[in-house]
Amino acid sequence: MDDTKIRNMEEFSSVSGISRPTVSKYFNDPASVRPSTRLRIEDALRRYDFRPNIFAVNQNRKLTKTIGILVPYLADPFFAEIVRMIERLCIAAGYWPIVFSAHGEVELENNALSTLESLRPAGALIAPLGRTSDVDAVRRFTEAVPTVVFDSHVPVGRAFVGSNNFQSIPLMVEYLCRSGEPPCFFEMPPVNPNANKRREAYRQAMERQGFDPMVFKVEARGWDFERTGFEEGGRLIAERAFPTNTILCSNDRLAIGLLSAAYQKGFRVGRGEGCALRIAGHDDHPWSRFSCPPLTTVAQDYRSIAETSVQTLFRVIDGAEAAAEGPDRPEVLFDGKLIMRASA
Amino acid sequence: MDDTKIRNMEEFSSVSGISRPTVSKYFNDPASVRPSTRLRIEDALRRYDFRPNIFAVNQNRKLTKTIGILVPYLADPFFAEIVRMIERLCIAAGYWPIVFSAHGEVELENNALSTLESLRPAGALIAPLGRTSDVDAVRRFTEAVPTVVFDSHVPVGRAFVGSNNFQSIPLMVEYLCRSGEPPCFFEMPPVNPNANKRREAYRQAMERQGFDPMVFKVEARGWDFERTGFEEGGRLIAERAFPTNTILCSNDRLAIGLLSAAYQKGFRVGRGEGCALRIAGHDDHPWSRFSCPPLTTVAQDYRSIAETSVQTLFRVIDGAEAAAEGPDRPEVLFDGKLIMRASA
DNA sequence: ACGATAAATTTACGCGCGCAAAGTTACATG
DNA sequence: CATGTAACTTTGCGCGCGTAAATTTATCGT
Numbered sequence: 001m002d003d004t005k006i007r008n009m010e011e012f013s014s015v016s017g018i019s020r021p022t023v024s025k026y027f028n029d030p031a032s033v034r035p036s037t038r039l040r041i042e043d044a045l046r047r048y049d050f051r052p053n054i055f056a057v058n059q060n061r062k063l064t065k066t067i068g069i070l071v072p073y074l075a076d077p078f079f080a081e082i083v084r085m086i087e088r089l090c091i092a093a094g095y096w097p098i099v100f101s102a103h104g105e106v107e108l109e110n111n112a113l114s115t116l117e118s119l120r121p122a123g124a125l126i127a128p129l130g131r132t133s134d135v136d137a138v139r140r141f142t143e144a145v146p147t148v149v150f151d152s153h154v155p156v157g158r159a160f161v162g163s164n165n166f167q168s169i170p171l172m173v174e175y176l177c178r179s180g181e182p183p184c185f186f187e188m189p190p191v192n193p194n195a196n197k198r199r200e201a202y203r204q205a206m207e208r209q210g211f212d213p214m215v216f217k218v219e220a221r222g223w224d225f226e227r228t229g230f231e232e233g234g235r236l237i238a239e240r241a242f243p244t245n246t247i248l249c250s251n252d253r254l255a256i257g258l259l260s261a262a263y264q265k266g267f268r269v270g271r272g273e274g275c276a277l278r279i280a281g282h283d284d285h286p287w288s289r290f291s292c293p294p295l296t297t298v299a300q301d302y303r304s305i306a307e308t309s310v311q312t313l314f315r316v317i318d319g320a321e322a323a324a325e326g327p328d329r330p331e332v333l334f335d336g337k338l339i340m341r342a343s344a
Numbered sequence: 345m346d347d348t349k350i351r352n353m354e355e356f357s358s359v360s361g362i363s364r365p366t367v368s369k370y371f372n373d374p375a376s377v378r379p380s381t382r383l384r385i386e387d388a389l390r391r392y393d394f395r396p397n398i399f400a401v402n403q404n405r406k407l408t409k410t411i412g413i414l415v416p417y418l419a420d421p422f423f424a425e426i427v428r429m430i431e432r433l434c435i436a437a438g439y440w441p442i443v444f445s446a447h448g449e450v451e452l453e454n455n456a457l458s459t460l461e462s463l464r465p466a467g468a469l470i471a472p473l474g475r476t477s478d479v480d481a482v483r484r485f486t487e488a489v490p491t492v493v494f495d496s497h498v499p500v501g502r503a504f505v506g507s508n509n510f511q512s513i514p515l516m517v518e519y520l521c522r523s524g525e526p527p528c529f530f531e532m533p534p535v536n537p538n539a540n541k542r543r544e545a546y547r548q549a550m551e552r553q554g555f556d557p558m559v560f561k562v563e564a565r566g567w568d569f570e571r572t573g574f575e576e577g578g579r580l581i582a583e584r585a586f587p588t589n590t591i592l593c594s595n596d597r598l599a600i601g602l603l604s605a606a607y608q609k610g611f612r613v614g615r616g617e618g619c620a621l622r623i624a625g626h627d628d629h630p631w632s633r634f635s636c637p638p639l640t641t642v643a644q645d646y647r648s649i650a651e652t653s654v655q656t657l658f659r660v661i662d663g664a665e666a667a668a669e670g671p672d673r674p675e676v677l678f679d680g681k682l683i684m685r686a687s688a
Numbered sequence: 689a690c691g692a693t694a695a696a697t698t699t700a701c702g703c704g705c706g707c708a709a710a711g712t713t714a715c716a717t718g
Numbered sequence: 719c720a721t722g723t724a725a726c727t728t729t730g731c732g733c734g735c736g737t738a739a740a741t742t743t744a745t746c747g748t
Contacts, residue, residue, distance in 0.1 A: 055399040057705060059399040292635070365697075378695060404737080718721090
């Protein structure tokens with residue numbers, strides 16, 4: 001490894017013995033040059049380790065190799081996990097994923113979109129805040145950047161990939177009804193469209209089963225779901241406000257908070273003898289299997305959502321996807337899977 | 345809002361009536377131009393919404409406004425939370441944070457460092473993998489980019505900010521010793537330097553108290569700590585392998601897994617009558633207060649670590665920090681705070 | 689109203705690379 | 719060995735902006 005610094009492609013081309021345009025061609029696609037010259041370039045690369053200046057590259061290329069990823073709250077285990085998968089898939093496909101989090105705030109979401117757009121990415125995978133999003137800003141972004149929307153159902157972009165709340169919630173409702181008292185529904189703060197969809201799915205499922213829906217909505221507390229489940233849910237438990245012994249929470253984090261409250265108040269949770277409550281969740285967060293008792297929930301298909309989102313985006317980028325954009329774009333919904341554990 | 349697209353600063357300067365160099369000056373520092381011309385520019389900005397091309401800007405500026413953040417595993421709640429804070433502090437200071445995760449793998453860490461370096465960031469905040477890092481690669485990076493290392497104690501960069509394991513662990517050990525049986529130590533897979541430091545801190549603390557250290561090390565399982573705590577810890581509990589009823593886990597995630605195993609095996613955890621085990625953790629993860637029972641732990645000072653890291657980096661960037669680099673760089677360690685909850 | 693000074697303008701160059709056109713060389717085929 | 723084509727080289731322009739030098743204009747105090 002020679003330690004003379006290579007300042008630019010000009011210098012590198014001279015030490016490698018290959019002309020600059022050919023070197024440029026190599027960096028855009030190593031397979032596009034003759035094997036013998038490829039060897040000479042890669043030999044020089046080993047001796048001098050040079051990388052083209054990203055800024056100069058991206059300034060001149062029409063299409064960058066960047067892929068933007070935007071999530072509403074990266075500290076949420078669901079998004080942390082899905083981002084992890086998406087990033088790996090992008091890297092494997094030769095793209096540069098770059099992650100932004102809105103941290104639950106519209107201004108930060110708009111900032112991120114704006115920054116992202118100015119990076120001129122080849123495409124973007126976004127899960128908007130949803131209800132609190134500046135929808136016009138999001139739409140403007142999706143009109144400038146090929147975008148796949150995931151998880152948060154907002155009618156923009158070139159495709160939507162998410163989970164089928166109208167299958168997964170009824171699946172759980174039916175299970176709970178046939179195995180005990182019908183569930184009431186403990187709703188998460190409506191930070192995104194899933195909150196409303198799940199409540200509606202619950203309503204419909206209950207009516208189909210011939211029961212009256214019982215929905216409990218509490219003060220919004222942003223993304224601090226465990227706390228909401230613990231404090232508000234705990235209060236409802238203590239007040240005996242829930243009309244049945246079975247509580248379906250609109251997501252696992254809420255359920256984990258509620259589970260904690262039940263534990264501390266001495267209510268035994270589970271489906272066996274001597275249990276005062278059944279508590280179920282939704283999503284199968286990475287830590288749900290370690291709650292006490294382990295949480296019965298509906299698993300979202302993380303892997304499929306990540307893979308389909310990424311593959312769909314690649315097809316859009318390659319122009320292989322139909323042109324429909326906005327409300328009529330294609331949607332892919334994955335079914336949830338009942339995960340039977342001890343809590344319900 | 346006029347919808348004629350502005351293609352570059354040239355066009356924008358003509359519609360705003362201000363010359364391009366002055367416009368350029370404005371974008372580098374809005375306060376550097378006369379108030380009257382600033383008004384004219386911002387008026388045009390409202391009518392045309394133009395943003396300088398990032399790539400062109402960064403290609404020419406010696407110093408970009410980018411700040412790189414690298415963590416070993418973004419799906420870990422500790423890093424998710426600390427990144428959230430760091431990002432906000434960077435944005436507030438007018439920088440562009442950009443987050444990378446090594447996802448627990450050296451190759452991805454090296455990739456991230458390489459990508460990051462080619463972005464020519466103003467500075468970087470990194471928590472290397474540590475034990476498994478390619479230390480030479482990390483060092484090369486820190487020699488090219490002003491870097492503050494946090495959490496993961498690796499002797500490179502311009503400063504280290506972390507928590508003082510040799511204060512926090514003894515704090516917990518002393519509490520456990522004076523309130524019951526002396527603790528054994530359940531060690532996390534050695535994914536980073538904290539693992540070893542905490543074990544050593546435990547050893548020293550126990551000896552100072554006049555007890556024999558009892559360390560339990562299990563098969564490494566990467567970053568899936570809850571699972572390790574649940575499976576391996578559960579096995580140790582079932583085999584009655586722990587010589588005392590008190591177990592100090594080297595982090596909260598491990599403790600949460602162990603708590604879950606104890607629950608399922610019917611061992612009551614806590615410090616009251618009828619409890620078979622005491623379990624304590626370290627870090628005070630966001631979800632530790634919602635475990636069953638709530639976890640007694642040592643809180644890392646998230647806020648101070650984030651703020652000090654960022655502020656130190658800014659001082660290094662501004663050249664206000666001493667030049668020491670590598671092993672002799674300054675270190676700031678924050679004390680942990682005992683968080684008494686019900687598990688120990 | 690005047691000069692002093694600050695700020696804006698004009699002009700020009702450079703950053704590092706993508707890309708196109710024209711000419712040259714390498715390589716496979718018969 | 720002639721031939722065709724694929725790959726390479728040379729040359730040169732352009733991307734959008736930072737920045738410097740020289741010049742002109744605006745602003746302020748007296």
